[in-house]
Amino acid sequence: MKQNTPFITGFSTDLCGRAARKNQDLLVEKRHAVCEGNMLDIAQQFRDEINPEILEKHSETRRVRDDPQPLVFWSFLGQVASEDSSCARAVSRVQAWAHQQGLTIPSAGTSSFCEARKALPLAMLQEINGSLCAQLDANLPQAKLWRGHPVKAEDGTSAQMPDTEKNRAAYPYAPGSKPECGFPIIRLGGLIDLGHGGLQDFSFSNFQTSELRGHDALEPYLQANDILVADRLYSSYEIIARLQMRVIHFIGRTHQARKIDFRKGRKIGTNERLQTYHKPRSQPQGSRLTKEEWAALPATMELRIIRSKGPDREGRQRVRYVVTTLLDPVKYPAEEVASLYHHRWGIEVRFRDIKTTLGMEMLRTKSPEMIRKEVLMHMIVYNLLQLLMLKSGQIHGVNHRRLSFKGTLQVLEENRANFGNVAGRPRLRAKEVGNFWERIAERYVEERSGRNEPRRVKRRPKCTRWMQKPRHSYFEHFRSDEPPSKILDQVA
Numbered sequence: 001m002k003q004n005t006p007f008i009t010g011f012s013t014d015l016c017g018r019a020a021r022k023n024q025d026l027l028v029e030k031r032h033a034v035c036e037g038n039m040l041d042i043a044q045q046f047r048d049e050i051n052p053e054i055l056e057k058h059s060e061t062r063r064v065r066d067d068p069q070p071l072v073f074w075s076f077l078g079q080v081a082s083e084d085s086s087c088a089r090a091v092s093r094v095q096a097w098a099h100q101q102g103l104t105i106p107s108a109g110t111s112s113f114c115e116a117r118k119a120l121p122l123a124m125l126q127e128i129n130g131s132l133c134a135q136l137d138a139n140l141p142q143a144k145l146w147r148g149h150p151v152k153a154e155d156g157t158s159a160q161m162p163d164t165e166k167n168r169a170a171y172p173y174a175p176g177s178k179p180e181c182g183f184p185i186i187r188l189g190g191l192i193d194l195g196h197g198g199l200q201d202f203s204f205s206n207f208q209t210s211e212l213r214g215h216d217a218l219e220p221y222l223q224a225n226d227i228l229v230a231d232r233l234y235s236s237y238e239i240i241a242r243l244q245m246r247v248i249h250f251i252g253r254t255h256q257a258r259k260i261d262f263r264k265g266r267k268i269g270t271n272e273r274l275q276t277y278h279k280p281r282s283q284p285q286g287s288r289l290t291k292e293e294w295a296a297l298p299a300t301m302e303l304r305i306i307r308s309k310g311p312d313r314e315g316r317q318r319v320r321y322v323v324t325t326l327l328d329p330v331k332y333p334a335e336e337v338a339s340l341y342h343h344r345w346g347i348e349v350r351f352r353d354i355k356t357t358l359g360m361e362m363l364r365t366k367s368p369e370m371i372r373k374e375v376l377m378h379m380i381v382y383n384l385l386q387l388l389m390l391k392s393g394q395i396h397g398v399n400h401r402r403l404s405f406k407g408t409l410q411v412l413e414e415n416r417a418n419f420g421n422v423a424g425r426p427r428l429r430a431k432e433v434g435n436f437w438e439r440i441a442e443r444y445v446e447e448r449s450g451r452n453e454p455r456r457v458k459r460r461p462k463c464t465r466w467m468q469k470p471r472h473s474y475f476e477h478f479r480s481d482e483p484p485s486k487i488l489d490q491v492a
Contacts, residue, residue: 041420058124125376132383136198153347156211170368180470189214271307308338396441407443
């Protein structure tokens, strides 16, 4: 039976030549030394944002011979927050910390660290992310609400992962991909608060499943009096009716399958009408409701249709129809409602931050269980940075929405070592925290001008041909002695 070495600094070295009972006693002593001593420098940075009681609560249920989960968690978090997110770099940081603490320096092998990451409880990561979202909600001033309503946006995105057998079974290739020529792809549905930018949660599904399937997992995060802003895919009768029954408001473009006759309905303004939506006679194919739940939906809904104009991707002015459950034209002016819908683009910007800046576009783990934990850890790091930006904006009187996400990540990396040097020194740490807030506030991004040219699909940045055959066929060709030009022609 394979014995995995626990991820404790110097554990494998100290156990050499010792009896089993002495090994257990030594591990108890080593565990207490790790958990009670100063943690990694990134733990010193975020000790005010992440409650250590959550880490200890989930660690109490584990057996003594297992690894100290606070150390594994902070190592994993530092790995995701770093530009170099390799496991070797994470272990190197632990080695440097062990040397600083006078502990035995562990080996540079990454196997024990990878095994320790698998043992992190999923419930712990979910609870930590929930606590960060609660802090974001608590620190958001009431002035940032839109006419007294929290505004949340929902949309879907995707991420790729290593091409392993387990990943392919859970998350197959995208439809249309040739066999063995792509990567397993996961569909993620995200719910983001546009007020503070926090990511509530992700829904997980394979790419062959409809994007609307993820709405069921995210809808419980919506509370009464919230406003959900989404694209036209979510403007179905079923979703809007379910939200109305929970006193949740909706703003989105009219569904592509519904024809809008702006001459019908009661006129309440120049560019707005009140129209009645009727429930479809039969339950749509692919509906997620039972027959009883479908029958419980109201037979009709009165919705407000707003006509607005805006540039499309080609730069031409197009007429758009926005549907909303906010019926009062005095309390909710049509221009402001239409403008709020255009702020839905904020969720695309947040997806760019978490996928491109944090590197979640291509995941690194090789099993579906670790894929879920890796995505959750990216969410935690993202919400941590959003919380730092929110606090820094409040302290220095700047709009946190205009602070640079990438700039905040750079400040985090540049000041990490400073927090490790002031551990256990409250006065010096308070001074370092003040400098930390100031450096983040300096990363202010001015309001950018509008687009001067229409959006176009650019050519590929590299003259690299798309993969048309499995990888092993390429390897067989490149092992031959033929010139590279002939090899490429043969493969293509």
